[in-house]
Amino acid sequence: xxxxxxxxxxxxxxxxxxxxxxxxxxxxxxxxxxxxxxxxxxxxxxxxxxxxxxxxxxxxxxxxxxxxxxxxxxxxxxxxxxxxxxxxxxxxxxxxxxxxxxxxxxxxxx
Amino acid sequence: xxxxxxxxxxxxxxxxxxxxxxxxxxxxxxxxxxxxxxxxxxxxxxxxxxxxxxxxxxxxxxxxxxxxxxxxxxxxxxxxxxxxxxxxxxxxxxxxxxxxxxxxxxxxxxxxxx
Numbered sequence: 001x002x003x004x005x006x007x008x009x010x011x012x013x014x015x016x017x018x019x020x021x022x023x024x025x026x027x028x029x030x031x032x033x034x035x036x037x038x039x040x041x042x043x044x045x046x047x048x049x050x051x052x053x054x055x056x057x058x059x060x061x062x063x064x065x066x067x068x069x070x071x072x073x074x075x076x077x078x079x080x081x082x083x084x085x086x087x088x089x090x091x092x093x094x095x096x097x098x099x100x101x102x103x104x105x106x107x108x109x110x
Numbered sequence: 111x112x113x114x115x116x117x118x119x120x121x122x123x124x125x126x127x128x129x130x131x132x133x134x135x136x137x138x139x140x141x142x143x144x145x146x147x148x149x150x151x152x153x154x155x156x157x158x159x160x161x162x163x164x165x166x167x168x169x170x171x172x173x174x175x176x177x178x179x180x181x182x183x184x185x186x187x188x189x190x191x192x193x194x195x196x197x198x199x200x201x202x203x204x205x206x207x208x209x210x211x212x213x214x215x216x217x218x219x220x221x222x223x224x
Contacts, residue, residue: 032211043114043203043215044154087153094210097144100154 002026002090009105018075022088025069037084083108112208116216131189131219133204139184140206148201160187194223
């Protein structure tokens with residue numbers, strides 16, 4: 001599976017949008033891009049996933065670059081509950097096992 | 111959304127004993143489940159893929175004789191940590207896919223070996 005690179009941490013103010021970048025320059029044409037998040041002392045939570053087109057759901061939006069070498073997870077209005085570690089993961093198929101990297105720690109300040 | 115449960119949520123055991131952790135998919139069937147381990151302030155590490163009706167597939171470096179996995183039915187997978195030692199103390203998490211692309215995780219089991 002393609003390796004991903006994310007910033008270690010990002011800070012946002014409450015009710016402001018958060019843009020979380022992820023680089024996956026070795027992604028292949030059929031690889032999926034997944035985002036999960038983990039709150040302290042809990043199991044991870046599915047956020048969103050996509051293949052080529054941008055995706056929206058009730059939690060977030062996923063913007064995928066045209067060359068697919070990078071993507072951005074967008075939280076439209078950050079709340080204190082969105083403070084978590086966010087993981088960007090690339091897999092070769094949509095049922096694939098997930099290999100977690102270090103992720104991005106998101107801090108939301110009131 | 112889909113629900114994955116784990117039992118127990120936490121367990122303390124003495125060194126040398128075995129501990130069994132259960133993972134259940136409550137509202138969907140899962141032919142495949144995954145087991146992860148997470149040490150404090152570290153990321154999740156995939157341990158193995160549990161397959162219903164067949165042997166589990168272990169990741170490189172994970173001792174299959176120490177971490178026994180049994181996928182007894184389409185809704186239950188168990189992880190048994192045999193002859194546990196303090197270094198096995200960790201947060202164990204299971205997961206499964208109810209639909210493609212969306213993996214759902216259990217709440218985790220915190221194991222402390224004394």
